Amino acid sequence: RRKVAILISGGGSNMLALARDMADPGHPAEVCLVLSNRPDAGGLARAAEMGIPTAVVDHRSYPDRASFEAAMMAPLRESGAELLCLAGFMRVLTPGFIEAWAGRMLNIHPSILPLFPGLHTHARCLAAGMAVHGCTVHEVTPDLDSGPILGQAVVPVEAGDTPDALAARVLPMEHRLYPPVLRRFVAGERAPLALLA
Numbered sequence: 704r705r706k707v708a709i710l711i712s713g714g715g716s717n718m719l720a721l722a723r724d725m726a727d728p729g730h731p732a733e734v735c736l737v738l739s740n741r742p743d744a745g746g747l748a749r750a751a752e753m754g755i756p757t758a759v760v761d762h763r764s765y766p767d768r769a770s771f772e773a774a775m776m777a778p779l780r781e782s783g784a785e786l787l788c789l790a791g792f793m794r795v796l797t798p799g800f801i802e803a804w805a806g807r808m809l810n811i812h813p814s815i816l817p818l819f820p821g822l823h824t825h826a827r828c829l830a831a832g833m834a835v836h837g838c839t840v841h842e843v844t845p846d847l848d849s850g851p852i853l854g855q856a857v858v859p860v861e862a863g864d865t866p867d868a869l870a871a872r873v874l875p876m877e878h879r880l881y882p883p884v885l886r887r888f889v890a891g892e893r894a895p896l897a898l899l900a
């Protein structure tokens with residue numbers, strides 16, 4: 704089974720969705736590490752409860768992105784990780800780190816890319832007057848949130864939606880999208896998966 708490390712910064716609900724799917728012994732991959740850049744990330748305890756090894760590399764302990772990333776490489780190498788899944792990992796990665804994992808790193812982003820790369824996607828979707836919103840799993844390339852699209856899920860925008868209400872509608876779709884996209888990716892499938900609410 705291919706070894707997957709999951710990088711988080713927060714609650715880790717996408718990490719859990721991936722880890723629960725990989726708990727299936729018939730899955731072609733297994734989680735070897737959950738790594739957080741924040742020591743207080745809620746996902747660390749949730750991973751540990753599932754018996755998954757965890758590590759913290761606190762970006763605030765390093766003077767620049769390159770040294771932070773070099774510090775992440777040690778636990779990643781020790782874990783035997785072959786693939787990385789970013790799951791609510793909120794640090795921008797340098798081209799050097801991304802090159803080291805070229806073709807082996809996925810990310811989930813809370814918008815229908817190429818719309819709304821970057822932060823505050825739900826508020827920006829509402830401000831744009833969109834009728835639909837969603838999430839995207841894509842391969843990570845040096846340009847932020849713009850690598851090849853591997854899967855997208857769509858939800859409606861409803862009257863009176865706030866950014867939080869929209870986020871709460873998108874997040875369960877993230878959990879439905881990321882696990883099958885990872886399975887397909889490990890199996891060599893690159894055609895994007897579409898999920899409609």
Ligand code: GAR
Pocket residue numbers: 711712713714715716717718746790791792793811812813821838874877
């Ligand atoms: C998710 O909505 C994910 O798409 C988003 O952060 C949330 C993490 O939730 N990621 C980004 O904004 C990446 N720039 P989780 O920790 O519960 O998975």
